[in-house]
Amino acid sequence: MAHDIHVVGGGLAGSEAAWQLAEAGFRVRLSEMRGSGETTAAHQTDGLAELVCSNSFRSDDAEANAVGLLHQEMRTLGSLILREADRHRVPAGSALAVDRDGYSAGVTAALGAHPNITLVRERVDLLPDGPAIVATGPLTAPGLADSIGQATGRDALAFFDALAPIVHRDSIDLDTAWFASRWDKGETKDYINCPMDKEQYLAFHQGLIEGEKTPFKEWEKDTPYFEGCMPIEVMAERGVDTLRYGPMKPVGLDDPKTGRWPHAVVQLRQDNASATLWNIVGFQTKLKHADQVRLFRTIPGLQNAEFARLGGLHRNTFIRSPELLDGTLRLKNRPHVRFAGQITGCEGYIESAAIGLLAGRFAAAELRGETMASPPVETALGALLNHITGAAVAETYQPMNVNFGLFPPIPGRSRKGDRKRLYTDRARAALGEWITPRPFEEADSPPVSAPVVA
Template sequence: MTHDIHIIGGGLAGSEAAWQLAEAGLKVRLSEMRGGGDGTPAHETDRLAEMVCSNSFRSDDAEHNAVGLLHQEMRALDSLVMRAADQHRVPAGSALAMDRDLFAEEVTRAIEQHPNITVVRERVDALPDHPTIIATGPLTGSALAASIAAETGSDALVFFDAIAPIVHRDSVDMDICWMAARWDKGGKDYINCPMDRPQYEAFVAALNAGEKTEFKEWERDTPYFEGCMPIEVMAERGPETLRHGPMKPVGLDNPRTGRWPYAVVQLRQDNALATLWNMVGFQTKLKHGDQVRIFRTIPGLERAEFARLGGIHRNSFINSPRLLDSEFRLKSKSNIRFAGQITGCEGYVESAAIGLIAARFAAAEHIGETLAPPPPETAIGALLAHITGGADAATYQPMNINFGLMPPPASRLRKADRKKAYTDRARAALAEWLQEVPPHRQMGRGTIERSEMVEG
């Protein structure tokens, strides 16, 4: 079968993209190296959409949770991934968890039986010259990674993912913290959280005692870089190390005391909306529970809400805000689109969502049309905007969907009402967007009814 679109990678993003394109009537070649003599250190089978870590898509609460809202939007857009997840869900409280084997089997069967999709078990080592979506995930093969790096610049493909926690701005206590840059250079660009000596010493002791996550066997040959050293590894080098590194207080006058604090934790703006702030130099391998407990001992962060917790692991992702246009096309090679975790989104559902919208952009382009992007008030539109320009390219790191990626509500609301306001606004925005999409492009009209039939 000749094909209209080539997809490289049969994970959640690639499978979702293939389904969307096939349902739109396009012929798809889906290349997946597992099953063709190659594999990855993380996968155990050759099934499409294999879940290699958790079996959960996290919260399914579409009223108060951003990822639950994303679930709902994807169901409305005829997501194969969501349909398979709903069909094979297992008890998990308010979370959407599934039998991972049955889930992967369901996706594989749907893809392989679709008359518009040809699955080819092969490894692709170079960027093609025909219309292609690359959805190879965080374990992109070395030859293809080298081809991507040659096209984009070697510094644009990251192989070691050093992540610092990100804090919601409205959860920071500004009665304790203050805005300033060191020596007042560059304006009041940082949120500064001051520590006195006892607070600092207790914090270092907590870092040293905190429970750490170990590298997986296949990650252990990836060394630390000095520029992304875990905060707890620096703390182990000596009690004063952090005061001369990321927690250096020099040049930061606390306006409440007129003096430099003994140590300081700085937060740097992480998105254009200024709703999310990155903990500077705080990449970490602490387990998530200890991160929350220890980082909430920092003055001003006692009630911190985290959009993302830190981590360090082997990964591959591109600098999407710098390299991609608003439809996930590579600016230097427009026949190539990227989708899934390689774009810098984090999480199963987020990866599938980016595969979904990238495919819809590709389908519209194939027939000579332009698809308006989903509004940034929606979960899927917020992810799109963040990946393709909303994030700072200089500090770009993988991100899960969260309300901090969406424009804040027009009016101030009680904290208890804020999440519901985000989700209500998102549903209205998605409905309006769908009304504006030409009828022949609306591939998801029957999805809700079909899901209800499955669940019933």
């Protein structure tokens, strides 16, 4: 089938971009190298929108959380990623967590069945010559990465992203561990808590320091970690109590056996719909597998743990988007090409999908010969886009999750809790004005004048 636009990459951003374009009536060639005999260091399947790290899209609270607000805005705009996440949701308190296999299968089936999408399992080594969206993510294949480097005239920046271990539920000792909400916030008890006394914690901390780590390859040396996905052993190196104020924080978690907070707590979150798999929250690691098994089995409640997946480490790359992309995500020196997802320097599943959604909508408007206004910076979508394309200092540009710090300040003084509500109320009003009239009208087919690439 001839196509109007080429989307390269079948991750969350590429999947969302392809969906938005196809729903607008445009014919999309969606290229994904997994399934063609190619793979990456992090992926395990050839499913579209595979979640390679956590199974959580983080908070779904649209009243007091920027990422929850982003969820709501994307649902309003017909996001496939959010639709399938809602369909494959697993218990996680106020967070939106999914059965990762069912979720990926749902996205793959929806895109594969769409009459306007041709899914091609192929590796793309050169930037396309016609209209395109590049959403190949942080593990872009070397050939395409070289092509991007030649087009941008700059080396990509990079940071490390580590995978957390996943444990089989029936190997967790619930005579020692107990269920509670995340740091005892909320009424549901969706997290398994493993308590540590001071002696156990200090021994665990020392084990993280002394454990054998995966050696760096030459091209990985001197690459900075991203603060939002810090390996647990790197946190441990920052001080003996760093973990107790981070992923092992015991605040609000009364051990039912003692009635008191433990010295530290390890939390696990449900990872699939059948609740047979649980991931260790915040335990991204580059420890070698043997040391992971030995050390993590010293955690009370996990002494007999069986691991469905151990932690790992991979390198992420992203471009200097504020310098290289315009306000609609087009490469300034090759405006027929847009970028979307983590390769633009946004961080997080939902942020990547959100930029894919915007790239798809910007491209659809352009194919119609129209110009789509950017979402207002008062919205979560607009604030995130503004960070990516309008950051003041490109030289220090770093990956960022959506947060209220990216939004324009609320005028005047207000209490913290009230301020969050003011942000969300303002965002909803701004989004409503932006989509009325809609940025583009959906149609069964693109206009005759739309460019067609064979």
